[in-house]
Structure formats: C-alpha cells, structure tokens
Amino acid sequence: MTLPRLIIIACFVFTLNTCMAGWDDWNEEERKLFVASNIALFGDWQTTRDIARRPLEFREAGPIAKRFMGEHPTGTSVDLYFLGRFALNYYLADTLTGSNKSFYLTVTTLSHGAATVHNYNAGLRIKF
Numbered sequence: 001m002t003l004p005r006l007i008i009i010a011c012f013v014f015t016l017n018t019c020m021a022g023w024d025d026w027n028e029e030e031r032k033l034f035v036a037s038n039i040a041l042f043g044d045w046q047t048t049r050d051i052a053r054r055p056l057e058f059r060e061a062g063p064i065a066k067r068f069m070g071e072h073p074t075g076t077s078v079d080l081y082f083l084g085r086f087a088l089n090y091y092l093a094d095t096l097t098g099s100n101k102s103f104y105l106t107v108t109t110l111s112h113g114a115a116t117v118h119n120y121n122a123g124l125r126i127k128f
Helices: 003-021 028-053 063-069 075-095 098-121
Strands: none
Touching: 028 075, 028 098, 063 075, 075 098
16 A cells, blocks of 8 residues: 555545544434445545546546546545545535435435446445
C-alpha cells in the first residue's frame, strides 16, 4: 500500500471517529441509516477504485463524481473524492434535523448502493 493511500485511509478513520463522537443527539434509526450510508459509500468507493485500475475498460459515468475526478480517475483522485464524500456525509446529516436527516441518509444509501450494484454488475469489484 502506498504512503498517500495510507494517509487517506488514516484521514478517513479519523473523520469517522470524529463523526461518531458527535452523534450523541442522533436517534437509533439515524445512526443505523448513517452506518448503512457509509457501507454504500464504501462499496461505491472500492468499485470506483477498480475503474481507476482499468481505464481502458471502464470510465466514471456519475455526473457529480465525473466532474470532480474525470472520466478516467486515478486511484488517488478516487480516494480523495470519497474521503471528502464520507466527511460530507456526516456533516450534512448532522446539520439536518428530524425527517430531513433520515431522508438525506436514505437517499445517500440508495444512490451509492445502486452505484455499487451497477458497478459490480458491470464487472467492477471491491478490492481493498
């Protein structure tokens, strides 16, 4: 594993720990949805990393991700994008209240879960 990837993973773990320390006012459903959304983000992250490993076979098609990473992202650009996305996931959810928080987390879970399934069905794999 390369040093930049280790740094990104360390930042991800730090971000996740920071998030979980501040969610005392979240109810049980919101916490479960947050964990589910992070699982979906993780699957999308890893299958997108596979796009970076196989640029002649695949390209990024998601409009938001493509805008930030390009059609043929590098492994580092994928890692940085998803590090930001994980942090944004918590900070957006933490600013929302009530049904808005649950709605946001549900949409995030479904959209990134669908991206993971789509990527997997296209032949991309989760490789850490």
